[in-house]
Amino acid sequence: MLKKIRVEDLRLGVYIAEFCGSWMDHPFWRTRFLLSDPHDLKIIRASHIKEVWIDSAKGKDVGCTRESASLDHRKSGVDAQLEKAADMRHHLPPTTMEEELLQAKTILHLSKNAVAEMFSEARMGNAVDMNVAWNIVEQISNSIVRNPSALISLSRLKKLDEYTYMHSVAVSALMMALARELKFDDAQVKEAGIAGLMHDLGKSDIPQEILNKPGKLSDSEFELMKSHPQRGGQTLLAQGVPGDSATLDVCLHHHEKMDGSGYPYGLVGDQISIPAKMGAVCDVYDAITSNRPYRSGWDPSIALQKMMSWTGNHFDSVVFHAFVKVLGIYPAGSLVRLSSGKLAVVMEQSEGSLLKPVVRTFYSVNRARKISPVVMDLSRPGCDESIIQREDPRDWDLTDVHALCFGDVLDD
Ligand SMILES: [Fe+2]
Ligand SMILES: [Fe+2]
Known part of the structure; x- marks a missing residue:
């Protein structure tokens, strides 16, 4: 039997059927599971979620009253409004490049490690802690608001063993900056950030030797590499990410191209959504401008010039022009x-x-x-x-x- 209970009434052994509220407030991607780990219970209690649906046929039952649940729901609405008002008062003064680079360095270090951890949890089939993901996105977003160039420029430097994770953080930052330029609302900007963080989740299934191979990939290696969007999509779905979310869309479609020559589905033009088109631009820019141990990345302004010549075939021109407005004709580091x-x-x-x-x-x-x-x-x-x-x-x-x-x- 399905029953809505307050989070404080949750006990180990209940079967969670659904978290109430926006999926963006969910402490996990996975929304249906037997609550058996005390750590998971702690995470739910620390989240913004106030109520959950439980299924007493699949797990333990707990007593609850719907009246208190609905009162609590009303209270949570007031709390949300107060939090929003407090957020609006929360002023982020601009910082100089020099000041922000120091903060960006710390944020990048912490984010990269957290992404590595999230990839590893997802690969093993464990629930990914969404609070960590939203926290990373919040920190990156604040850095970009304070100074748009610092974190994005610094994230171009990558070490061999951290490339995929740092690339994920860099694409997250670029996606949020681009989403702001395209006038997405706050929730959509944050989701663009999550989509960037997770777009290459499927690479956690690909052996490191192939991911970090300095030379050209063999045909079979390339085929395996090309499976990463679908592998990532399966992992996200297994984690409970909604099928209609931008996160899943970007993960599945960031290697599609406007002329239909991309993969995995060969989508053409407007068959590709705006978030996926954004993912394609941010992904390629970070990949070609990144300094890696065995080759220096392209100069940022030369990279944009080259990418401009690929618009129409590879990239959507409206999305690409917005991207240039974000970075400048001559991005930092050019x-x-x-x-x-x-x-x-x-x-x-x-x-x-x-x-x-x-x-x-x-x-x-x-x-x-x-x-x-x-x-x-x-x-x-x-x-x-x-x-x-x-x-x-x-x-x-x-x-x-x-x-x-x-x-x-x-x-x-
Ligand atoms: Fe990719
Ligand atoms: Fe990528």
């Missing part, structure tokens, strides 16, 4: 040549123009030598410098452009 003949690295975007970011000069092409670095905002009135072209760091034998951008933050 190498550029200025009108005075100096080489500079882009530090962050300016308020004024996508074409006039804040840069740090470090080399004079005319004099063929290094110069003392100077930071300048190209959008400032009176600034007579402008960007005349993108530069490929490999043409200048520069393997550490990121060190010029991130400075001391990289020192451990």
Whole structure:
């Protein structure tokens, strides 16, 4: 028999049939299971969920009164409104790139470890703690609101053994920044963040040697690799993620392409949803710009230029243009040549123009030598410098452009 009870009345041994409230408040993805682990009970009690449906035919029964349940429900509505009001008062003052890089470094470290843990739990068929996932998304989202460039730029640096997890965190950050640009509401922005975190969940089934293989994959390895969207989708469904959620959609469809040449389903154009189109753009950008031990990533502005030439076939042009508005024509970390003949690295975007970011000069092409670095905002009135072209760091034998951008933050 199904019965709605308050979370404080929950006991070990009951069978949970459903959590009440939005699935985004759920402490687990899996919503139907026998509650046998005291740790799970603790997690539910610490969550925003106030009531659950139990099935007394499949587990223990507990006494409850519907009246108190409905009173509690009304109270939870008031609580939610108070929390929302408190959130609105919660001001996140902007931070400088330098300040935010330090916070971003900590957030990335913690998030990467938490994602590794979540992947491992999901692979073993255990319930994933959704509070952890929402907490990661909240921290990343706050960092982007304080400073849009810091965390996204820093997440391009990845070590071999952490690539998949750091990539998941980076795609989560890019998805949320893009969702904000596309005017998604708060709940949709957060779900875009979860979708980014989980888009490659199916890779937890693929052997590390294949995932991290420096050379070209064999045909059979590539076929296995191409199964990761469906493997991830199955895992998400087994965890109870709703079939119509953006999280499942992005996981299944982030390798589809507009011209139908993607996988696994070969969907065409608007058969692919907006969140999945966003997933495709964020996924490719992070993959091609990431610095990995055996190869440096592409320069960010060169990557955007290349991706622009793939829109229509691979990417949706509206989604891609919004993505460029998020990152700038010359994203942080890009190498550029200025009108005075100096080489500079882009530090962050300016308020004024996508074409006039804040840069740090470090080399004079005319004099063929290094110069003392100077930071300048190209959008400032009176600034007579402008960007005349993108530069490929490999043409200048520069393997550490990121060190010029991130400075001391990289020192451990
Ligand atoms: Fe993928
Ligand atoms: Fe990916």
